[in-house]
Amino acid sequence: MKLRIYNAKILTPDGIIDGELRTDGDRICYLSPVSTLDWQDWDREIDLKGNLLVPSFKNAHTHSPMTFLRSRAEDMLLKDWLYKQVFPAEGKLTDEDCYLFTRLAVAEYYSGGTTFACEMYGHTEAVAAAFADTGFGAYIGSGIFDFDGGYDEITKRAEELKAAIDKLPRVKYALAMHAQYTCGDETIRAVCDLSKKYSLPVMTHLSETKDEVESCKAQYGMSPVKLLAEKGVFDLGGTGFHCVHLDDEDIRIMKKLGVGAVTCPCSNLKLASGIAPLKKLNDAGIVLGVGTDGAASNNALDMFRETYLATCLQKYLLDDAVAVKATDIYASAVSGAAFGLEKADGLYIGALADMAVIDLSAPNMQPLTDVRSNLVYAGGKQNVVMTIAGGRVVYENGELLYGEDYGALLEKCNAAAERIKNEL
Amino acid sequence: MKLRIYNAKILTPDGIIDGELRTDGDRICYLSPVSTLDWQDWDREIDLKGNLLVPSFKNAHTHSPMTFLRSRAEDMLLKDWLYKQVFPAEGKLTDEDCYLFTRLAVAEYYSGGTTFACEMYGHTEAVAAAFADTGFGAYIGSGIFDFDGGYDEITKRAEELKAAIDKLPRVKYALAMHAQYTCGDETIRAVCDLSKKYSLPVMTHLSETKDEVESCKAQYGMSPVKLLAEKGVFDLGGTGFHCVHLDDEDIRIMKKLGVGAVTCPCSNLKLASGIAPLKKLNDAGIVLGVGTDGAASNNALDMFRETYLATCLQKYLLDDAVAVKATDIYASAVSGAAFGLEKADGLYIGALADMAVIDLSAPNMQPLTDVRSNLVYAGGKQNVVMTIAGGRVVYENGELLYGEDYGALLEKCNAAAERIKNEL
Numbered sequence: 001m002k003l004r005i006y007n008a009k010i011l012t013p014d015g016i017i018d019g020e021l022r023t024d025g026d027r028i029c030y031l032s033p034v035s036t037l038d039w040q041d042w043d044r045e046i047d048l049k050g051n052l053l054v055p056s057f058k059n060a061h062t063h064s065p066m067t068f069l070r071s072r073a074e075d076m077l078l079k080d081w082l083y084k085q086v087f088p089a090e091g092k093l094t095d096e097d098c099y100l101f102t103r104l105a106v107a108e109y110y111s112g113g114t115t116f117a118c119e120m121y122g123h124t125e126a127v128a129a130a131f132a133d134t135g136f137g138a139y140i141g142s143g144i145f146d147f148d149g150g151y152d153e154i155t156k157r158a159e160e161l162k163a164a165i166d167k168l169p170r171v172k173y174a175l176a177m178h179a180q181y182t183c184g185d186e187t188i189r190a191v192c193d194l195s196k197k198y199s200l201p202v203m204t205h206l207s208e209t210k211d212e213v214e215s216c217k218a219q220y221g222m223s224p225v226k227l228l229a230e231k232g233v234f235d236l237g238g239t240g241f242h243c244v245h246l247d248d249e250d251i252r253i254m255k256k257l258g259v260g261a262v263t264c265p266c267s268n269l270k271l272a273s274g275i276a277p278l279k280k281l282n283d284a285g286i287v288l289g290v291g292t293d294g295a296a297s298n299n300a301l302d303m304f305r306e307t308y309l310a311t312c313l314q315k316y317l318l319d320d321a322v323a324v325k326a327t328d329i330y331a332s333a334v335s336g337a338a339f340g341l342e343k344a345d346g347l348y349i350g351a352l353a354d355m356a357v358i359d360l361s362a363p364n365m366q367p368l369t370d371v372r373s374n375l376v377y378a379g380g381k382q383n384v385v386m387t388i389a390g391g392r393v394v395y396e397n398g399e400l401l402y403g404e405d406y407g408a409l410l411e412k413c414n415a416a417a418e419r420i421k422n423e424l
Numbered sequence: 425m426k427l428r429i430y431n432a433k434i435l436t437p438d439g440i441i442d443g444e445l446r447t448d449g450d451r452i453c454y455l456s457p458v459s460t461l462d463w464q465d466w467d468r469e470i471d472l473k474g475n476l477l478v479p480s481f482k483n484a485h486t487h488s489p490m491t492f493l494r495s496r497a498e499d500m501l502l503k504d505w506l507y508k509q510v511f512p513a514e515g516k517l518t519d520e521d522c523y524l525f526t527r528l529a530v531a532e533y534y535s536g537g538t539t540f541a542c543e544m545y546g547h548t549e550a551v552a553a554a555f556a557d558t559g560f561g562a563y564i565g566s567g568i569f570d571f572d573g574g575y576d577e578i579t580k581r582a583e584e585l586k587a588a589i590d591k592l593p594r595v596k597y598a599l600a601m602h603a604q605y606t607c608g609d610e611t612i613r614a615v616c617d618l619s620k621k622y623s624l625p626v627m628t629h630l631s632e633t634k635d636e637v638e639s640c641k642a643q644y645g646m647s648p649v650k651l652l653a654e655k656g657v658f659d660l661g662g663t664g665f666h667c668v669h670l671d672d673e674d675i676r677i678m679k680k681l682g683v684g685a686v687t688c689p690c691s692n693l694k695l696a697s698g699i700a701p702l703k704k705l706n707d708a709g710i711v712l713g714v715g716t717d718g719a720a721s722n723n724a725l726d727m728f729r730e731t732y733l734a735t736c737l738q739k740y741l742l743d744d745a746v747a748v749k750a751t752d753i754y755a756s757a758v759s760g761a762a763f764g765l766e767k768a769d770g771l772y773i774g775a776l777a778d779m780a781v782i783d784l785s786a787p788n789m790q791p792l793t794d795v796r797s798n799l800v801y802a803g804g805k806q807n808v809v810m811t812i813a814g815g816r817v818v819y820e821n822g823e824l825l826y827g828e829d830y831g832a833l834l835e836k837c838n839a840a841a842e843r844i845k846n847e848l
Binding site: 065068070071072074075076077078081104105107108111112121129162163266267268270271272274275295298299300301302305308309312313315316318319320321322323324325326361362363364366367368371372373374377378379380381398406407410414416 | 491492494496499500501502505528529530532535536603659690692693694695696698699720722723724725726729732734736737739740742744745746747748749750756778786787788790791792793794795797798801802803804806830831834837838841842845
């Protein structure tokens with residue numbers, strides 16, 4: 001597929017230029033204020049009429065099938081929510097359920113300008129298949145933990161998964177370990193060996209809640225970051241999800257080992273986990289990402305909301321309206337670098353053709369004093385009029401364009417949600 | 425105008441019913457699961473196809489013309505922002521500018537399901553005219569302060585404004601005093617006398633920042649709430665905007681005097697003002713409202729974002745995922761009771777026909793496990809497919825339906841924003 005997108009305002013790493021962008025396959029192959037005529041065999045021409053072309057959001061932490069739990073149990077204490085609602089319901093999930101609810105998540109991602117995610121969930125082949133079948137990009141891990149069995153079982157399962165997922169288009173196996181508090185020594189050893197064998201950095205939930213950090217310190221005399229670092233989990237760098245409760249030593253360790261930090265502000269607020277120290281992380285030079293976490297604890301998969309909130313919460317936390325710049329957080333939200341994605345962090349020649357079109361005529365985008373600030377501080381999903389994933393137009397003016405029978409999908413999803421409720 | 429809206433899920437005070445709602449003029453005149461055929465002279469029939477009809481949002485605190493400052497100056501310290509950007513730019517505003525930028529705000533309100541606001545700004549006749557010309561409902565005050573002059577000038581101006589505004593449809597003069605820290609004794613005396621003479625409760629910015637409260641205590645030995653109460657400002661009840669820094673005595677005084685509290689969570693975060701004690705206020709039985717504040721400090725006029733944030737910030741603040749219920753905050757966001765609006769707090773016979781239609785098939789509204797939780801925790805402007813203000817369909821599928829030449833409006837707004845920038 002070759003696209004010619006013209007009459008566009010293009011958000012490039014060097015600012016906004018008025019011009020034209022072309023794609024060849026899944027890459028951007030031309031970007032210029034000038035329209036040359038040397039290349040005319042495009043499959044589709046798109047006149048943006050002065051609207052804004054931006055890099056798509058890269059959701060750096062999510063559990064996509066958890067759309068099945070959206071609004072399932074609200075305003076509950078974390079423990080009740082987890083043990084009385086989430087875990088029992090998850091026990092009833094089938095591969096087919098996960099496939100369906102991941103497709104539902106993809107519809108939500110695309111309608112909000114997100115085309116790539118760092119995913120962690122069970123039924124992992126089914127989730128990967130849903131991404132592959134919808135053209136969505138993802139790094140996918142199962143979230144290895146002690147319940148997966150011993151060293152050999154964990155290794156075998158990871159290798160099977162890797163082989164199955166790496167065959168699929170736009171998705172890649174990621175070595176995701178659930179968390180320090182669910183992984184004993186044997187599990188961690190298996191993960192570290194897999195990491196070395198396949199040159200895969202390790203991703204993990206990291207210091208999400210105060211309890212988690214305090215328990216770890218009580219048991220091991222050190223923080224989860226330090227403990228995992230000492231055990232070699234971060235020998236190849238890696239990614240920490242949440243990173244709410246970090247001390248200065250944690251941040252030094254993460255910087256030294258090249259561990260990226262992903263913030264999930266909506267989930268952290270809703271579950272009363274806290275606010276991640278983004279300014280400190282940013283000042284320390286740690287690569288940041290922004291994620292939604294699962295729909296069960298958010299409840300939307302909306303990267304506009306996350307980006308806005310990540311920025312504003314930091315101002316509140318530090319009592320400093322200058323704490324972090326909206327444009328810095330936005331850059332993190334579109335890059336995917338925190339989970340290892342390359343050449344996706346902006347619109348330039350050779351970068352992934354993962355993009356969204358923003359309707360600048362919408363009232364919340366006006367006046368056009370500062371388009372980038374409008375995007376972060378006032379922007380929302382309603383402003384996305386087109387989403388392009390890997391060079392394919394997958395969403396346009398409210399329609400999903402990859403053959404999704406959306407009505408049938410909703411029926412199946414609601415039937416599955418109802419069945420799971422009744423089985424409990 | 426008479427509307428028949430059928431095949432609807434209707435959010436009533438008693439829960440969601442499948443049925444039909446009819447309007448006559450600006451009121452709801454029929455609401456039932458049953459479609460009777462005794463009344464058929466509707467001007468328009470609307471088949472909602474199972475979508476959700478909800479009360480519209482009532483934005484309980486805003487400065488609509490401030491859309492002209494959207495993204496004008498970001499990530500700045502409050503003092504620099506106010507004195508170097510906001511005040512000088514506001515000095516260049518004309519009545520015509522305020523009229524235009526209020527129309528822009530109305531486009532934003534309508535596209536997000538908001539049909540009513542409690543407004544405070546200068547150039548007040550122009551703002552009122554913009555509301556009246558677009559069918560938007562509002563309580564409008566100028567924000568009286570010492571710069572308005574002495575007792576006689578303030579009184580004369582307020583009476584002129586009241587006479588001019590109360591003639592217009594769907595808008596009403598509100599007695600709005602800017603704030604304790606901008607109003608000396610003479611101003612406050614004029615406001616109190618106006619309040620008694622016209623039976624108008626007083627609205628005011630109240631305890632928004634820590635500095636404001638501390639300065640008041642240093643100067644008068646008491647909090648702004650107590651000081652204004654002692655001076656008689658709240659003798660007829662009234663409304664406090666922001667209410668971030670309140671102590672228990674303040675809350676007791678507000679309850680005793682019947683002062684409503686309006687929260688503006690986005691603005692309070694962005695300007696690092698803090699988080700209002702909504703749970704305490706709610707538990708004390710104080711009537712709550714939700715507002716956006718002006719676009720300069722938000723930067724969107726999006727009541728979904730405010731409602732979501734008001735709920736989740738309270739969970740964070742109190743380290744308690746149960747702190748306030750989403751449905752309680754949502755009820756406050758649609759009622760307008762905190763600024764004295766009556767019969768607008770829900771869909772029932774006799775209530776104002778101010779409503780919005782939510783597309784339940786959108787991915788973030790699925791599955792349909794709990795529609796009300798979806799609305800608050802996952803909902804957004806993208807889900808609003810129709811807005812009805814005072815019985816008129818004013819917005820439908822992205823189009824404004826009150827004769828707005830939207831392209832021309834944007835051109836004029838951008839020209840005005842540019843002119844103001846150049847004049848500084």
